[in-house]
Amino acid sequence: QVQLVESGGGLVQAGGSLRLSCAASGRTFGYYAMGWFRRAPGKAREFVAAINWSGGSTYYADSVKGRFTISRDNANYSVYLQMNSLKPEDTAVYYCAADISLGRPSQRRPQYDYWGQGTQVTVSS
Numbered sequence: 001q002v003q004l005v006e007s008g009g010g011l012v013q014a015g016g017s018l019r020l021s022c023a024a025s026g027r028t029f030g031y032y033a034m035g036w037f038r039r040a041p042g043k044a045r046e047f048v049a050a051i052n053w054s055g056g057s058t059y060y061a062d063s064v065k066g067r068f069t070i071s072r073d074n075a076n077y078s079v080y081l082q083m084n085s086l087k088p089e090d091t092a093v094y095y096c097a098a099d100i101s102l103g104r105p106s107q108r109r110p111q112y113d114y115w116g117q118g119t120q121v122t123v124s125s
Contacts, residue, residue, distance in 0.1 A: 002026050002098050002114040009094060009119030012086055016123070020081040022096030022116060029098075030074035033105040035112055036081045038092035038121075045095070049081060050105035059105055064090075086123045093118040 003025040012018055020036070035050040049070040050059045058070050069082040079096055097112035099105070106112070 002029070002032070002100065004096050004098060004114055004116035006094065006096050006116045006119040009121045011122045011124065014086060014088055014123055014125050016086050017082070017084045018086065018121060020083065020094055020096075020119060020121070022079045022081075024077045024079070024098065026077070028100075029077045031100075031102060033099040033101075033103065034070075034072060034079040035097045035099065035105060035107075036070060036079075036094060037097060037109065037112075038090075038094045039118075040089075040092040043092075045109060047107040047109070048094070050107065051079065052105050053102075057105065059107065061107070083121070086121075088123045088125045091121060091123050093120050 005023045008020040036048040039045040051070045055072045067085045072079040095118045096116045098114040
């Protein structure tokens with residue numbers, strides 16, 4: 001069982017920055033690929049970013065490439081999402097997720113086994 005708790009969401013003006021954190025339970029955290037997804041009002045949950053177990057490989061949705069950075073700290077069982085140049089269309093509930101299959105990071109929601117409860121990000125224009 002893996003528990004994930006997101007934090008760091010809030011209200012920010014367009015062009016601003018936020019850093020989301022996801023704290024994970026379990027000493028096997030360092031073996032898992034991790035992902036960030038988001039769900040905007042009225043839309044399906046979509047992929048944002050993913051990172052492999054070591055942090056050496058990262059993947060991004062085209063909509064956030066160049067603005068968002070995913071990173072992890074295995075010693076502290078945490079994964080982060082640095083969000084810069086935020087836009088109103090980034091407004092969503094952001095979720096972190098863990099893939100315990102020991103495979104490559106995926107953009108597919110079904111690949112992920114555990115999810116956090118989400119943190120709200122609101123970007124005002």
